Amino acid sequence: MPIVSRYRQYRKLSAQLEEAQAILDDPAAEAEFRELAESEVGQIQRQQADLLDEIKDTLVMSDDAAVGSIIMELRAGTGGEEAALFVRDLYQMYTRYADKHNWKVELMDFSPTDMGGYRELIMNIKGPAVWAHFGYEGGGHRVQRVPQTESQGRVHTSAATVAVLPEPEEVDIQIDPEDVIEHVSCAGGPGGQNVNKVASAIKLEHIPTGIVVSMRDERSQHKNRAKAWRILRSRLFEYNQNKLNQERSNARKTMIGSGDRSQRIRTYNFPQNRLTDHRINLSLYNLDRILMGDIEELIAALQDYDKQQRLENL
Structure with a gap:
């Protein structure tokens, strides 16, 4: 229901509440x-409260719900092979x-990597309100566990x-082709092998911002170019949004975290079967289920x- 319709419904309920209240205030009634009026007052007040919550929800969260496609970039940090395996776990x-x-x-x-992990992984997820679900995942994720290669049983x-x-969408951000330098080369596969002798790997360099995107996943130069442009468009969108946030009150960035990759947002502790999100001081003791996708x-x-933080900053 559009917010205007909800507001009209709220006004209608207010009028009904006044009528019921007038009957209660009339000693001759x-x-x-x-x-009947007494039962109506309670019912109307509950309906108004629910409607008000919906209106507030729409006011502060509708932009997030409207984003139906995201690009997630996962990268191994400190920890070598164990960090790469952790990237695999997050991906799954x-x-x-x-x-x-x-x-x-x-x-x-x-x-x-040789043990089945990933040094880096980029994926696109499409679906209704996908940003509203995954938009909080940006930042540093830390894992504490005994690696498969650890013979002493020590937690790393x-x-x-x-x-x-x-x-x-392409209409949301315009990129001047003159601002982008394209480099084409042969795509090297894992272990140094050649994926394709034909020059199919694409690297795009956006001069004004210094953003660089490399893509070598496909054998087709055309497909690699298309993917690289999609990632460049998303990174520029993020760059512009961050710049806009800094110019404004910076409220969004102080609420639940900036999504900055250097900010540690979460710890995954395997010995305790615990996940802790440091932004909201929440600990859940079902890490095994969480890693199976129960998030x-x-x-x-x-x-x-x-939502509560955004409402306070309205």
Whole structure:
């Protein structure tokens, strides 16, 4: 229901509430009418409260709900091979959650390791309100566990960074082709092997911002170019949004975190089966289920906290 319709409904309920209240205030009103008015007052007030929550929700969260495509970039941080395996775990957690919602996941680029981890991974997720669910994942993720290669049973700490970029429509962000330098080269595969002897790898360099995007996933130069432009568009969109946030009150960035990749937002502690989100001081002791994609409780808590903070800053 559009916000205007909700507001009209709220005004209508207010008029009904006044009528019922007038009957209660009238000492000459018959007992039967007073009893009916009394029950109506409680019902109307509950309807108004629900409607007011919906109006507030729409006011502060509608922009997030409108974004139906994101690009997620996962990168291994400190911890070597263990950090790369953690990137794999995060990737699986996100894709399992996406599968539950029937969202489309496209693996755009990845750099695998010998043990099955990923040094870097970029994917596109499309679906209704996908940004409203994954928009809080940007930042530093820390894992504490005993690595497979650890013979002494000692707990190691590793890290990964996640960037979540809303994928804008082409009309939302215009890029002057004169500002972009394109480099074409042969695509090298894992272990130094050649994916293709033909020059198919694409690197785009956006001169005004210094943003560089490389894509070598596909054998087709055309497909690599298209993917690279999509990622460049999203990174520029993020760059412009961050610049806008700094110029404004910076309110969004202080609410639940900036999404800055250097900001540690979460710890995954395997010995305690615990996940802690440091932004909202929330600890959940079902890490095994969370890594299987059961992150509804976590996302709901982040959304609720974010909504309350936005309402306070209206």
